[in-house]
Amino acid sequence: MQTLRYWDYYGMTETFTDLYDKATKRESFKYLYDIITSRENILLSYRTIKSNKGSKTPGTDGKTINDIEKLSDNELVTEIQNILKNYRPKKVRRKLIEKDNGKLRPLGIPCILDRIIQQSFRQVLEPIVEAQFYKHSYGFRPLRSTHHAMARVQFLINQATLHYVVDIDIKGFFDNINHTLLIKQLWNIGIQDKKVLACIAKMLKAEIDGEGIPIKGTARRVIITVAFKRCA
DSSP states (O other): OHHHHHHHHTTOHHHHHHHHHHHHTTOOBSOOHHHHTSHHHHHHHHHHHHTSGGGGSOOTTOOOHHHHTTSOHHHHHHHHHHHHHTOOOOOBEEEEEEOTTSOEEEEEEOOHHHHHHHHHHHHHHHHHHHTTSOTTOOTTOTTOOHHHHHHHHHHHHHHHOOOOOOOOOOTTTGGGOOHHHHHHHHHHTTBOOHHHHHHHHHHHTOOBTTTBOOSSOOOTTOTTHHHHHHHO
């Protein structure tokens, strides 16, 4: 799989595996910031974002991945490390997407450097939270898909004579996340690096262009929300 090849290329596989193993033992993590801001993790984040179609979508500063490509590896790493020393996310661009039922879904599009930063955080947080999830949870998780969920349903039909599937959706989940409770939940699952939590708190409070600073919820396109949804 491409993601795993990227991990190997940037020498992060052993690091992520070690985080996962420690998380399965319910260990606490107080020194994640150095891993997040390491050269290898930042370059892995850049490569991952670059491979996404959304990397061509500009944020409020008008920049895309094409602008970042002009930087050398050293320049990119240094810039992100410097930004994180006193992190202040730029305004998030709001875009409304029409849903199948005709309603509008609000998306938040961060600036490209903020997306790379968020991905740097996600890469390190993900193995920690993954280690603590129910093994038959399939949504928003790496190496899992709807096909795995369907296979599980078929197994239960055949082996346990269960014949009903209940489809439940949490209305407005992203729009109503309590920031304080979310940070506490991250702490409770072992993410106890105060520098990291402070940066995440700033991501949650990133101003949405035309709407102001949110008091709850997360912009739907904030990458790190994926990890949040699984531990909220």
